[in-house]
Amino acid sequence: MSGFQMLFFNVLLIEKINPSGGKYKYAYNSMDQIVKEIDPLGRETHYRYNLRGELIEVKDHLGNAVTYKYDPLGRLVEKVDRAGYKTVFEYDPAGNLIAKVDPRSFKYEYQYDPLNRLVKKVDPKGNETRYKYDAVGNIIEVIDPLQRITRYEYDPLDRVTKIINPLGDEKKFSYNWAGKVTEVIDYNGQKTKYQYDKLNRLVQIINPAGYTKSYAYDQLDRIIEMVDFGGEKTSYSYNRVGELIKKIDPLGNETCWEYNALGLPVKKINARGYAYRYEYNLAGELISITDPMDYRTEYQYTPLGDLAKVIDPLGNVTEYEYDARQLLVAKTDAMGYKTRYEYDPNGNLMNMTV
Numbered sequence: 023m024s025g026f027q028m029l030f031f032n033v034l035l036i037e038k039i040n041p042s043g044g045k046y047k048y049a050y051n052s053m054d055q056i057v058k059e060i061d062p063l064g065r066e067t068h069y070r071y072n073l074r075g076e077l078i079e080v081k082d083h084l085g086n087a088v089t090y091k092y093d094p095l096g097r098l099v100e101k102v103d104r105a106g107y108k109t110v111f112e113y114d115p116a117g118n119l120i121a122k123v124d125p126r127s128f129k130y131e132y133q134y135d136p137l138n139r140l141v142k143k144v145d146p147k148g149n150e151t152r153y154k155y156d157a158v159g160n161i162i163e164v165i166d167p168l169q170r171i172t173r174y175e176y177d178p179l180d181r182v183t184k185i186i187n188p189l190g191d192e193k194k195f196s197y198n199w200a201g202k203v204t205e206v207i208d209y210n211g212q213k214t215k216y217q218y219d220k221l222n223r224l225v226q227i228i229n230p231a232g233y234t235k236s237y238a239y240d241q242l243d244r245i246i247e248m249v250d251f252g253g254e255k256t257s258y259s260y261n262r263v264g265e266l267i268k269k270i271d272p273l274g275n276e277t278c279w280e281y282n283a284l285g286l287p288v289k290k291i292n293a294r295g296y297a298y299r300y301e302y303n304l305a306g307e308l309i310s311i312t313d314p315m316d317y318r319t320e321y322q323y324t325p326l327g328d329l330a331k332v333i334d335p336l337g338n339v340t341e342y343e344y345d346a347r348q349l350l351v352a353k354t355d356a357m358g359y360k361t362r363y364e365y366d367p368n369g370n371l372m373n374m375t376v
Contacts, residue, residue, distance in 0.1 A: 040062070041283025048060075236249045284306055
């Protein structure tokens with residue numbers, strides 16, 4: 023990116039122009055903390071800090087804010103999202119997180135040993151998960167809420183060599199000198215082997231049936247050839263900046279790509295020779311796809327950058343609506359039928375109605 027810097031009333035102003043001409047503007051305070059960001063579409067994000075320099079608010083250009091509070095030791099104790107839902111954090115004197123209360127008021131609790139290692143986790147229903155460690159801090163046992171025990175064994179370099187599940191079945195691992203996995207024997211006794219070149223790049227996988235999958239690389243460690251377990255070869259070519267520009271499948275069919283200065287694909291020619299064209303706005307958001315028949319699909323966005331509208335080549339419109347947390351709350355299809363989505367305070371989808 024090109025750009026300039028200017029100091030104005032103790033505020034550092036920086037403008038950067040991306041290769042497509044989009045301008046990003048940034049303002050920093052005297053502590054070199056960003057206080058304002060403007061994207062190429064003029065969308066502003068503001069940042070506020072307390073006297074200790076801790077981030078206390080992030081506000082988008084619609085006025086929606088996420089706020090943060092800290093204790094005297096600088097630990098985050100409260101976060102309030104753009105919809106007003108609160109998450110609270112509690113710590114012990116050593117700084118370990120001992121409790122988290124989520125937006126649903128569900129409490130998660132954590133306990134530690136004298137070495138500050140997590141030894142117990144309690145979910146909101148009181149279910150406990152416990153952890154045991156060896157002398158160097160590796161987890162050797164995990165006991166789930168049903169008292170089922172999973173055990174772990176390690177080599178002298180603290181690499182997992184064996185996992186024993188609650189039924190007593192074993193999964194084993196072997197490594198090379200660089201710590202790469204060379205062999206895995208699964209719980210059913212099936213063995214998979216992994217081979218590497220001198221640069222420790224994966225070059226071959228041998229599955230339990232003895233079939234191989236292999237990889238070849240160029241001098242920049244990019245995969246240029248892959249032969250699958252069935253012996254079928256796929257080849258890959260790249261441009262000078264590492265973007266995939268050609269893929270040749272096992273039947274010799276080619277798929278090719280072209281990119282803009284931002285590294286976004288602007289053209290794709292599929293294996294049948296048909297071309298698709300892609301167009302973007304200055305912020306890098308996809309605004310249209312034109313298919314081989316010159317039919318154009320358009321995309322429009324909300325002020326926060328969420329997909330708001332899709333217009334197909336026949337002019338049919340699909341619309342999307344979001345809440346303050348940018349969660350999809352409604353979708354209206356081209357026939358006018360609306361699907362609504364409802365979420366809990368944690369953002370989990372709870373209900374969908376048509």
